[in-house]
Amino acid sequence: MATCLGPAAEADLTTATATSSSATAPPVRLWLQPTVIALVVVAAFIGCYVGLQRNPQPHRVPVAVAGQELPGEISQVLGDSVDVHPVADAATGRAEVERRDVVAALSGRAASDRLRLEIGGANGQSTTTAVKSLIGAYAHASGQRLTTVDVVPFARFDSRGLAGFYMAFGVTLAGFVLAQNVLGLANHLHLHHRFWLLSGASVAIGIVATVIAGPILGAVPAPVMPLAFALTLLAAAAAFTTKLLGTYLGPVGVPVATLLLLTVGNSTSGAAIGPDLLPSAAHAVSALLPPGAAVRAVTDLSYFHGAQAVQPLTTLALWAVIAATLVGLRPRLRRRRTRVTT
Secondary structure, X not given: OOOOXXXXXXHHXXXXXXXXXXXXXXXXXXXXXXXHHHHHHHXXXXXXXXXXXXXXXXXXXXXXXXXXXXXXXXXXXXXXXEEEEEEOOHHHHXXXXXXXXXXXXXXXXXXXXXXXXXXXXXXXXXXXXXXXXXXXXXXXXXXXXXXXXXOOOOOOOOOOOOHHHHHHHHHHHHHHHHHHHHHOOOOOOOHHHHHHHHHHHHHHHHHHHHHHHHHHOOOOOOOHHHHHHHHHHHHHHHHHHHHHHHHHHHHHHHHHHHHHHHHHHHHOOXXXXXXXXXXXXXXXXXXXXXXXXXXXXXXXXXXXXXXXXXXXXXHHHHHHHHHHHHXXXXXXXXXXXXXXXX
């Protein structure tokens, strides 16, 4: 038996149904925010990694040149592609290569048609290949024979020179994942317990990465203790930076950390593409971000006796300490804001 409702009752039923439907429908923001974040991350990742490899060009690659006339000729012919460092003789040039002051050293006798190019292969294949191509073109045009010698070659089990990049990427990723998990423990662990967790796990990450890449696989010939210290600083920098961004920015903080550390940081680190071949903007941030600083530290410790390691280690320490300090200040700032509003 059908029940007939009056116009007023039908209107009430329609309104109740619409209200119930609107109450259960999720806000558009809940659909839009994760989609936009995912699209930004994929666009930035592909744009950085693929875009930076599209057409790398050498820009002021440091090269030591011995002789009286040769430095001027190289500078005039190759222009801004190289940054010529005049040196007294071939031995001085080789010493600068071994200290990582320059990427390569060129020498030749005035009465000879032979040139000798000594490169530091550990600076990366892309960089050294670019230098060999530039100097080779000069030698061919001037009718001279060029002999190339790698005086700082890669380790036997790192023939392509990518171990440092993969190590930095893995440690950065581990620090990022560590902080992401700790962010979810905010209601279960006190702040100082979370600090101990981040710090202790960063030390463990650094040690595990060092032991695997060094003594076990033999791909990174750096001394164990300095390498473990550098990788611990990298893990701490990644972990505390991710914690900082997640604490201050909320749900958006983790994607921002992904873009900063895993995307921009690793793609501009200078391992896959030498820093001297990066575009100006990427070159400017390369050494300032934790992955780029870590790659430089690992390379210096592995092949150049740590000659240039102080600066990248300082950069990593600053990232870790500043991020940790700002995380520690968050409760105090929140209490101060609460007192001001009340």
